[in-house]
Amino acid sequence: MAGDGPDRDAVLRAIRRGEGNFGKREIARLLKLKGDERIGLKRVLSALESEGVIQRTARRTYAVADASPGVRLVEIVDRDTDGELLARPEKSDPGDPLIRMAPGQGASGRAGGALGVGERALVKIERDQDGEPVARLIKRLGQSAHRILCVYRADGSRPRLVPVDRRSKNELIPSKDSPLSPKNGDLVICELAKDRQHGLKSGRIIEVVGNENEARASSVISLAAHGVPEGFNDNEIEQAEKAKPATVRNREDLRHLPLVTIDPEDARDFDDAVLAEPDEDPKNKNGWVVWVAIADVAHYVTPNSPLDRGALKRGNSVYMPDRVVPMLPERLSNDLCSLRPDEDRACMAARMVFNASGDKIGHTFHRGLMRSSARLTYAQAQAAFEGNPGPEAADVVTSTLQPLWKAYQAVKTARQRRSPLEIDSPERKVRVDEQGNVVSITRYERFAAHMLIEEFMIQANVCAAETLEQKRLPLIYRVHDEPSREKLTALADYLPQVGMKWSMSGPVKPERFNQLLSQARNRDYEEVVNEVVLRSQSQAIYSTENLGHFGLNLQRYAHFTSPIRRYADLTVHRGLIKACKLGDDGQTNEEASKLSGIAEDITHTERRAMAAERDSVDRYIASFLSDRVGSEFQGRITGVTRFGAFVRLAETGADGLAPVSSLGDDYFHHDEKAHALIGRRTGGRFELGQNVTVRLKEAAPITGGLILEILDKPKRGRPSGGGRGGPPHRGGGAPGRSGGGAGRKFDRKPRGKGKGGKPGRGGPRKGK
CATH class of the missing domain: 1.10.287 (Helix Hairpins)
Structure with missing residues (x-):
């Protein structure tokens, strides 16, 4: 950086990276400017703006003058009920909202003929009069490779293909050159054929993935719809089956430590164990030593091996109500890498030292052989912490649990001083029986034992990032802007x-x-x-650039504690092995050079998994409620859009749509600032957070969609005469976006563990 401010080229690079979304604060943070350097940034920005190199947007952010931050590549994937085209930006995350093409773009197109479903296009994203994003065509780019999951229906005069995506409202007809002959009710993957100007579009059937009437069809649909890879190839299976248990050779013998695992009740694999003991160092009076031992997956999954390539492709395990799609074969995830009690297991361990105030004052990493003393559930650990240990915990109460609880009390005070973000966002737990039927839908019960484990995992993750930074090794951070x-x-x-x-x-x-x-x-x-x-x-991502973790209020953070089911953690383990000279199977130069691309890939696979998990839960709940159509429920409005209100049902936590056309005898428009639908004539309001009584009008297990009718009258208000200068809305517009709900959490915690193919979605996830 120059003495009077940051380098101009560095500022320009930051603005280009922001794509029109970075203001002075974001630019300063990316460039790690402090004090007088931030004053210098203001001068550089003013100079660049006066020279016409950059321009300030209406949102007080900056864009390079010759750039077009609103230009995107999109695929045209569907039409809404008004006939307008719906587009999905390339490289978007599964489940992200679709963007409506501006009215008329699909009818005439440009450069010859109509723009149709299945094509790619270059568009400019703008806002319509209601503040909703719309895309205006710049250039058509030809046919895309868009694939769509459908149910094959052959129960009428001619076969048809019904999309399972709730945002897709139009059916297809099988193309004549489809190579497969599915049966009625089969779940099929189609490639969109050339869009026809009139009548139904056609689809070429390229794969049959199951049948809608099969048990657990909800998960089959969700996995296929989001392209989640399942199973392992022969080379992966062969490598896993040849793996042998690790021995103490070239390892530190940690089997004397009374480590314990604390996990959800239905966990099948255990990849972290904990222990606390008073620090015997007289200089650290009333201090604590805490061990966090993690399964040594890097011992078995070596760089660029079949298992490594397969794990990177999957990125992470995926947790459905009825099954787990594991990142690693069961021989590893549920056997050699699982820290089962009374069995020798290879581990990577963080030894952390805290003072009496809970501040971490030192840490070291160890590669060892451990032997878990007990496997406890969160409920069992909580009972022991409260002075009522059961038989499972009796042998480790004095040696492990009592000091663990006391150490947590100290560390908890430091957490409170740090003041991480404390959002209360309850998660739903759907229990499914062997036949695929939902038996219960409950909220996860969260104990102090959950928070204890979570905080020690967070501290171990911080240690991993700090060590790799100190040793100047490249790493993948978990960042939250x-x-x-x-x-x-x-x-x-x-x-x-x-x-x-x-x-x-x-x-x-x-x-x-x-x-x-x-x-x-x-x-x-x-x-x-x-x-x-x-x-x-913001949503947390993986990146080789450290932006810190805003939600946890930490300057540096990396995922270390779940390598069985997150590829990010495996890369961090390899970095630590190299940095701490713990073996010759650590980070390679080739892997180090690819970490930036790996971070992008695993951010995408994580979003893909989250979308598949969410959709599977939605489909199971819709199936659960399908025989209660016509029933009334209490709920709360959790989102409003131009096409209706999203309502969360109190009983199940399910989200459903009350279309704007069902809200009453008025014309309702969307007031974006007020998060409300407001009647033009009466001023009646349906607003975010409003408690309502609804009637279930439709439950579609295939799509996971619920259609509701709000039975309450709107709140009284003043007539407004329309929204944002545009026409009011009454019915019409189709829900061309995924919607509703509380949105996603700012970060993703690993799910409770589970054996592949078995129920294993056990409680709140550990670590952020």
Whole structure:
């Protein structure tokens, strides 16, 4: 950096990376500017702007003057009920909202003939009069390789293909050159044939993946719809079967340590074990030593081996209500790498030292052989912490659990001082029997034992990042950027609706969000404030550039604690092996050179898994509710859009859509700032957080969609005469976007473990 400010080229690179979304704060953070350097940044930005090199947007962000931040490559994937085309941006995440082409773009197209489903196009993203994103065609790019999952129907006069995606409203007909002959009810994957201007589109059937009437069809559909790879090739199986248990040779013998595993009740594999003991160093009075031992997956999955290539392709394990799609074969995930009690297991261990105030004052990494003393569930550990140990915990209460609890009390005070983001976003747990029937839908019960394990996993992850930085080895960080100015503006616009406020001039820190959440606690609007704060957050990703972790309020953070089911952790283990000279099977130069691309890939596979898991839960719940069509439920509005209100049912946590056409005898428009649908004539309002009674009108297990009717009258309000200068909406527009719900959590924690093919979605995930 120059003495009077940052280098101009560095600033330009940061602006280009932001694609029009970075303001001064984001640029300074990316360039790691502090103090006077931030003042220098202001001068550089002013100079670049006056020279016409950059321009400031309406949102007070910066864009390179010759760049087009709103230009995207898209695939045209469907039409809504009004006939307008729906597009999905390339490299978007599964489940991301579709973008509507601007009216008329599909009818005439450009450069000869109509633009149709199945084509690729270069478009410019704009906002319509209701603030919704729309795409305007710049250039058509020809046919895409878009594939779609459908149910084959042969129960009428002619066969048809019914898409399973709830956002797809139009059926297809099988093309004449389809090589397969499916049966009625089969789940098939199709390639879209050339779109016809009139009548139904056609699809070429290229694969049959199951039948809609099979047990557990909900998971089959979700996995296929999101392209989640299943199974292992012969080379992977061969390598896994040849693997032998590790011995103490070239390892530190840690079998004397009374480590224990604490996991969900239905876990089948155990990849982390913990232990705490008083620090005997007289210089650290009342301090603690905490061990976190993690399965040594790197011992078995070596760089560029068949197992390694397969694990990278999957990226992570995927957890459905009825099954687990594991990242590694069962020989490893449920056997050699599982820290089962009373069995010798290879491990990578972090030995962490905390002072009496809970601050970490030192750590080391060890590659050893351990022997778990007990396998406990969260409930069993919690009972022991409360002084009521069962027989499973009796032998380790004094040696492990009591000191573990005392160490946590110290570390918890340090966590409170750190003040990470504390959003309350309950998760649903769907239990499924052997026949694929839903037997219960409950909220995860969260104990102090969960938080104990989570905090020690977080501390071990911090140690991993710190060590690799100190040793100057490249690594994949888990990063979580601070909220964008656009999202903070939306939060500030909404909070006055519930008598709260957010100042845009104040510092953006997790502590400020926690103050908001505390103010809302035990109020009628507590849930909705949690909801809007959650929606204001960025989503965590993997990156070789350290942006810190905003949600955890940490400067550096990397995933280390779940290598059985996350590829990111495996790369970190290999880095530590090399950095700490713990073996010759650590990070290679080839892997180090590819870490940036790996980070992109595993961010995508993680999003893919999250979308598949979410859709599977939705489909199982829709199946569960399908025989209760016509019943009434209590719910709460969790989202509003131009085409209706999304309502979360209190009984099951399921989200359904109440179409705008069903809201009453008025023309409703979407007020984006108020998060409300407002009647033009009466001023009646349906708004975010509003409690409502609804009737279930439709439940579709194949798509996971629920259609609801709100039985309550809208809240009284003042007539507004339309929204944002545009026409009001009454019915019509199709839900061409995935919607509703609380949005995604800002980070993903590993699910409770499970054996491949068996129920294993056990409780809140460990680590952020």
